[in-house]
Amino acid sequence: MIDIDFARPALEVAPLLLGHELVAIEPDGARISGRIVETEAYASVGDPASHSHRGPTPRTTTMFGPPGGLYVYRIYGMHWCANIACAPDGVGEAVLIRALEPLDGVDRMGERRAAARRPRDLCSGPGKLCAALAITGEDDGVDVRAPDSRVHLTADGVAIAADAAPAESAAPLQGPRIGITKAMDLPWRFGLASDSLSRPFPLS
DNA sequence: TAATAGATCATCT
């Protein structure tokens, strides 16, 4: 079970998600997972960078759906990005999962991410982690709070490396979101100190 | 290490 209430603004959920484990179950039962070390919040009203900014569309159905739904979309015609729907049903907010620290199934990740030269390259970006966990449009809409979902979340403390402990107690890193061309002034990107970030955070 | 270009297409205007 996960101890996060997703029926709240994405801006509140984004930092809370850090440190939790994202899990994908393979068709053969294999467990692939990573620790969330980077997230971004996307709202609707007042956030022109968000897919939901201009109201619901067929693509953003899940983003406007019940909290805890996995919103998966294709970007640049070739990669997938995974988000978790936040706020009450009918409100279009979500948190983008931007990077994971590989935990289980590292070898399986490597098979799908041939370009990765070391473990830190396996899930250090929103498109990379979807490839590593085999998350596609097929998974759009699943409830990540349900332990029997193919893609779901688990609570803190599972197989987290001992040397990562100090970062847990510190306040999350925070900075502007990556890859957007609007609302670039909003510091809605959050992260933990990790070598698996998609990019470094600006220094204070 | 840093900067740049190319891949590639569903989605929305």
Added chain:
DNA sequence: GATGATCTATTAG
């Protein structure tokens, strides 16, 4: 018809 919540290989310094 333009535009991306990106990744990788390649080039230059």
